[in-house]
Amino acid sequence: MSVAIENFVKAIYNNDKHDIKDTKPGNIAKKLGISNAAATDMAKKLAAKDLLNYEKYQALQLTEKGTKMALNVVRKHRLWEAFLFKMFDMSLHDIHREAELLEHQTSDLLAKKISEYLGHPKFDPHGDPIPNANGEITTEDTSISLSEAIEGKTYTISRLMSDDKEFFDFCAQNQIKYRNTLTVSKQFISNKMTQISIGSNTIVLNEDFTKIIYVDEN
Amino acid sequence: MSVAIENFVKAIYNNDKHDIKDTKPGNIAKKLGISNAAATDMAKKLAAKDLLNYEKYQALQLTEKGTKMALNVVRKHRLWEAFLFKMFDMSLHDIHREAELLEHQTSDLLAKKISEYLGHPKFDPHGDPIPNANGEITTEDTSISLSEAIEGKTYTISRLMSDDKEFFDFCAQNQIKYRNTLTVSKQFISNKMTQISIGSNTIVLNEDFTKIIYVDEN
DNA sequence: AATTATTTTTAAGTAAGCTTAAATATTTTA
DNA sequence: TAAAATATTTAAGCTTACTTAAAAATAATT
Numbered sequence: 384m385s386v387a388i389e390n391f392v393k394a395i396y397n398n399d400k401h402d403i404k405d406t407k408p409g410n411i412a413k414k415l416g417i418s419n420a421a422a423t424d425m426a427k428k429l430a431a432k433d434l435l436n437y438e439k440y441q442a443l444q445l446t447e448k449g450t451k452m453a454l455n456v457v458r459k460h461r462l463w464e465a466f467l468f469k470m471f472d473m474s475l476h477d478i479h480r481e482a483e484l485l486e487h488q489t490s491d492l493l494a495k496k497i498s499e500y501l502g503h504p505k506f507d508p509h510g511d512p513i514p515n516a517n518g519e520i521t522t523e524d525t526s527i528s529l530s531e532a533i534e535g536k537t538y539t540i541s542r543l544m545s546d547d548k549e550f551f552d553f554c555a556q557n558q559i560k561y562r563n564t565l566t567v568s569k570q571f572i573s574n575k576m577t578q579i580s581i582g583s584n585t586i587v588l589n590e591d592f593t594k595i596i597y598v599d600e601n
Numbered sequence: 602m603s604v605a606i607e608n609f610v611k612a613i614y615n616n617d618k619h620d621i622k623d624t625k626p627g628n629i630a631k632k633l634g635i636s637n638a639a640a641t642d643m644a645k646k647l648a649a650k651d652l653l654n655y656e657k658y659q660a661l662q663l664t665e666k667g668t669k670m671a672l673n674v675v676r677k678h679r680l681w682e683a684f685l686f687k688m689f690d691m692s693l694h695d696i697h698r699e700a701e702l703l704e705h706q707t708s709d710l711l712a713k714k715i716s717e718y719l720g721h722p723k724f725d726p727h728g729d730p731i732p733n734a735n736g737e738i739t740t741e742d743t744s745i746s747l748s749e750a751i752e753g754k755t756y757t758i759s760r761l762m763s764d765d766k767e768f769f770d771f772c773a774q775n776q777i778k779y780r781n782t783l784t785v786s787k788q789f790i791s792n793k794m795t796q797i798s799i800g801s802n803t804i805v806l807n808e809d810f811t812k813i814i815y816v817d818e819n
Numbered sequence: 820a821a822t823t824a825t826t827t828t829t830a831a832g833t834a835a836g837c838t839t840a841a842a843t844a845t846t847t848t849a
Numbered sequence: 850t851a852a853a854a855t856a857t858t859t860a861a862g863c864t865t866a867c868t869t870a871a872a873a874a875t876a877a878t879t
Contacts, residue, residue: 387866409826421867423828428865440827440874471714481711488702496689605836627856639837641858646835658844658857 386487389456390415391425392434395443396453406442454518460486461507461514462497468508469501475508475543476551483546491516510542510561510597529567529577530593537566542597550592558582559596604705607674608633609643610652613661614671624660672736678704679725679732680715686726687719693726693761694769701764709734728760728779728815747785747795748811755784760815768810776800777814 394414398406412422430437434449445453463482467473473481495516498504505522506512512520526541540563543554554560558581568585569578575590588596612632616624630640648655652667663671681700685691691699713734716722723740724730730738744759758781761772772778776799786803787796793808806814 385865407826408828417866418868419827420829420869425866467711470718471711473710473714477710481708484706485703488706490699492691492695493685493689493699496691500688603835625856626858635836636838637857638839638859643836 384452387425388429388432388434389452389487391422391429392445392449392453393456393460395435395445396450396457399445406444407440408443411443451518454514454520455491456486458514458516458518459489459494461511462494462501462504463489464507464509464511465501465504465513466497474551474555476546476548478508479546479551506561508561509544510540511544526597526599528594529579529588529596529598530575530590532567532570532577532593532598534567534570537564537601538598539564539601540596541599544595544597550595553592557584557586564601565598602670605643606647606652607670607705609640609647610663610667610671611674611678613653613663614668614675617663624662625658626661629661669736672732672738673709674704676732676734676736677707677712679729680712680719680722681707682725682727682729683719683722683731684715692769692773694764694766696726697764697769724779726779727762728758729762744815744817746812747797747806747814747816748793748808750785750788750795750816752785752788755782755819756816757782757819758814759817762813762815768813771810775802775804782819783816 391411394411395406398410398414408422408426409419411426412419415422426435426437426443429435429449433446434452435446436444460482463485464478467478467481468475471478498513498516503515504513510526512522512524514520529538532538540559540561543551543559543561545551559565563581565579565581567577568580571577571587575593576587577593578585578587580586609629612629613624616628616632626640626644627637629644630637633640644653644655644661647653647667651664652670653664654662678700681703682696685696685699686693689696716731716734721733722731728744730740730742732738747756750756758777758779761769761777761779763769777783781799783797783799785795786798789795789805793811794805795811796803796805798804
C-alpha cells in the first residue's frame, strides 16, 4: 500500500479519534493538503479495497482492515518519535517531521526491534499511546483537555496533541511538557481562556491550545 | 527529488565505482528492476536536470551535481547501516533492506545526528566508506579483491560488496565478516577459484564471491 | 421555508514512472 | 566483414495521485 493510502487512512483515524470534526472528504483533504476532489476520489478507491465505507455525502468510516492499517502506521510513527527522542537531541517538532516520513518505510521487524530496545513503551514523547504489534491500545485514556479542567485543581500533562511547530516552540518556552505539573488558577468561561501556573510562570492560554493539551488530575 | 531519481543516480554511482560493467541504460535498468525503455526515459529526464550527461547509445555519466546527490544518498544509506548494526541484532541483509528504504526519507539533520552519535564513523558494517556531509570520501581504498590476492599471504577483510541475501547468509556461516582475518592457501587460476582458511575452516570460493570480498594485506 | 453559502461530487486533464512492442543502432561472432 | 545477437531508443499506453472547473447536493442563515 502506498504512502498516499497510508496517510489517508491515518488522517481519518486521527480525525476520528481526536477531533470533534467529522471525517467527510473535505476535512481529510484539508489535513493532507490536497483538494476535495482528490479526497473523494481516494475515498472511492479505498472503499473498493475494503479499507473504509463510503457513501455519497456521508462521513468516511474505516473498516476493521482500514483501522488496522492506520494503527500500524500510527504505531510506527510513535515508536520513531519515542526512539528519536531518546537517542538524539532534537526538538519535538523535528522529531515529528522525521517520524512522519520514516513511518512509511519501516518494516514490522524494525518496528519490533525499536519497541524492544525501548522496553515496549506505552506512550510517545507527546503522551500519545503506542499501539502494540496487533494494533491494540491497551492503556485507557482518563485524561481531559485543559479546556475542561477545573479551577483550583492541579493536573499532570498527559498529552500534547499537535503537530504544529509554533505550538511546540511555545510549549518549550513555557515548561509545557509531557508529565509536567500545572495548576488551573482560572477558567475564563466566556472568553474560552484558561489561566494556569506552571513552574514559576503564570500563563493565559486560549482555546486553540487548551483543547490540545490533555491532563490528568493529580 | 523523488525516490526513483535518487535510486537511479545511486545505481549509476555504484555501478561506476564498483563494477567493471558500464553504465549504459540497460545495466542500470537491470539493477533497478525496470525496463530498458524506462531507464532511457529517465536518463533523458535527468540530463535535463543537469544530473547526468546523456548521449544516445553512450554510457551515462553523472555530473558533479548528480554525483553529489548520489553521495548524499549513499551517505545516508551507510549511516543507517552502521546505526542499525550497532543498535539492533539484525542480519546484515535485513539491515541493508531497511537502509535501502530509510535512506530516501532522512533529512540532512537526522543524518548528522546519527553520524554524531556513532562518532562520525568512516566505514559501514560492510566496510564501505561513509561520505561526509559534503559528499567527500576521505579514506583511500588500498584493498584488493580476494580474486587478486596472493597465495600464502594473510589478509583482513575490508569490504563485502553485495546486497544479496544468499551471499550474506553464506558469510555468516563461514566467519566471513568485516575485519576478520584469512589466509589465501591456494589460487586456482584456471578455475578462477580461491581457497582460503579462516578461523578453523578451509573454504573454496568461486569468482562470484572472490570478486566482491575485498581484503587488505596484513 | 427560501435563499445563500458551503461541500461534495463529477469530469476532464496533468505529471511521474512505469509497461510492451516495434524500430534502430551497436556489438559480437562465425 | 557480413550475419546474427543484443542493446538502445521511440512510440503508444497504463496507473497513481494529484489538479481545476463546473454541476449537484447539503448545510446554514435570515
